Amino acid sequence: MTLINNQITQNSRILSVGAYRPPRVVPNSDIVELIESTDEWIQQRTGIASRHIAAPDQSLIDMSVEATTIAIARAGISVEQIDTIIFATISYPFQAPSAATELAARIGANSAAAFDISAACAGFSYGVGMASDFVRNKSARYVLVVGGEKLSDFTDPTDRATAFIFADGVGAVIVGPSESVGIGPTIWGSDVQNRDAITLEPSFLEFKNGKSVADVGWPNIAQEGQRVFRWAVYEMAPVGRQAIEAAGITPSDLAAFIPHQANERIIDSLVKSMGLPESVEVARDIRTTGNTSSASIPLAMDRLLEEHPNLHGKNALLIGFGAGLVFAAQVVELPPKPQ
Ligand SMILES: CC(C)(COP(=O)(O)OP(=O)(O)OC[C@H]1O[C@@H](n2cnc3c(N)ncnc32)[C@H](O)[C@@H]1OP(=O)(O)O)[C@@H](O)C(=O)NCCC(=O)NCCS
Numbered sequence: 274m275t276l277i278n279n280q281i282t283q284n285s286r287i288l289s290v291g292a293y294r295p296p297r298v299v300p301n302s303d304i305v306e307l308i309e310s311t312d313e314w315i316q317q318r319t320g321i322a323s324r325h326i327a328a329p330d331q332s333l334i335d336m337s338v339e340a341t342t343i344a345i346a347r348a349g350i351s352v353e354q355i356d357t358i359i360f361a362t363i364s365y366p367f368q369a370p371s372a373a374t375e376l377a378a379r380i381g382a383n384s385a386a387a388f389d390i391s392a393a394c395a396g397f398s399y400g401v402g403m404a405s406d407f408v409r410n411k412s413a414r415y416v417l418v419v420g421g422e423k424l425s426d427f428t429d430p431t432d433r434a435t436a437f438i439f440a441d442g443v444g445a446v447i448v449g450p451s452e453s454v455g456i457g458p459t460i461w462g463s464d465v466q467n468r469d470a471i472t473l474e475p476s477f478l479e480f481k482n483g484k485s486v487a488d489v490g491w492p493n494i495a496q497e498g499q500r501v502f503r504w505a506v507y508e509m510a511p512v513g514r515q516a517i518e519a520a521g522i523t524p525s526d527l528a529a530f531i532p533h534q535a536n537e538r539i540i541d542s543l544v545k546s547m548g549l550p551e552s553v554e555v556a557r558d559i560r561t562t563g564n565t566s567s568a569s570i571p572l573a574m575d576r577l578l579e580e581h582p583n584l585h586g587k588n589a590l591l592i593g594f595g596a597g598l599v600f601a602a603q604v605v606e607l608p609p610k611p612q
Pocket residue numbers: 308309310311314318319394433434437496497498499500501502535536564594595596
């Protein structure tokens with residue numbers, strides 16, 4: 274057998290990040306009435322004070338164009354150089370064609386390989402892991418990884434378990450070739466026994482079968498908050514530790530921790546159980562952005578770099594977890610300061 278000459282000679286890294294939050298800021302006081310809650314309860318239980326919600330006529334793709342344009346400019350590449358687009362989302366309202374191809378058409382990446390992934394709040398870290406392997410294996414050179422959600426379309430404003438949690442926004446990164454090893458191995462997996470802990474139901478097929486929204490309801494996210502909370506707190510710390518170990522570093526080599534922004538108490542618990550030193554900057558974008566599922570890590574990354582420009586080029590642990598239940602974590606070198 275002739276060996277295919279495809280040695281891994283190329284490292285990968287995140288070259289840039291871009292973010293977009295819709296301009297409308299919705300404080301807790303605007304949503305508490307419908308769910309018989311209080312600003313104090315929401316802040317105490319989740320850390321969330323406000324979130325951004327898109328206008329009804331602002332689509333997920335509209336928001337994605339904004340975030341992506343920033344990421345491409347900051348990477349110092351042209352849109353034609355993007356050869357692959359991975360779009361992580363659970364709130365794009367079409368099965369086909371994909372959000373990735375729609376975005377490709379809008380930004381002019383007309384022949385890029387393009388596909389969506391459905392891994393909920395772990396979607397961005399799934400995408401970064403795949404993008405890194407594509408670049409290292411030379412299946413791609415510049416990969417646009419987008420995490421984007423318009424969760425307001427699929428959240429019931431009267432549901433006490435979700436209405437104050439979910440929000441809208443898009444984050445995007447360019448993963449490309451690098452001299453250094455800029456992305457460590459991805460530790461990923463699932464816990465499918467907990468598939469029913471977070472759901473988006475009913476199926477659209479219900480409507481084909483003649484039922485109406487009045488009969489079966491609109492597909493909104495539902496979750497068993499305490500079950501998800503306990504799972505995240507107990508199961509995700511070992512995953513984070515494995516990602517640190519797989520990258521060949523120790524917690525003290527980290528400059529930042531950018532977990533999925535699900536609940537600030539989950540974040541605090543992970544910091545403690547992973548034994549992260551105080552020198553590690555922890556992303557707490559949830560306070561003013563809420564939980565934006567697949568968008569939460571890149572949005573939090575962008576904000577952290579804006580607030581702490583010294584973190585450019587330093588090591589950060591990323592960890593995403595959510596519906597499935599699924600998870601993914603990796604250590605990355607944060608993107609360099611844009612020129
Ligand atoms: C959703 C979440 C904030 C709820 O907090 P909790 O402490 O588990 O709340 P519980 O459901 O146990 O309810 C505790 C009390 O608060 C009350 N409560 C529930 N929802 C409320 C709300 N929206 N406002 C005010 N009170 C509320 C309950 O009635 C209960 O009252 P009681 O003690 O008098 O019976 C929390 O479980 C959570 O964040 N889970 C993780 C969810 C998540 O991150 N999902 C995304 C993963 S990707």
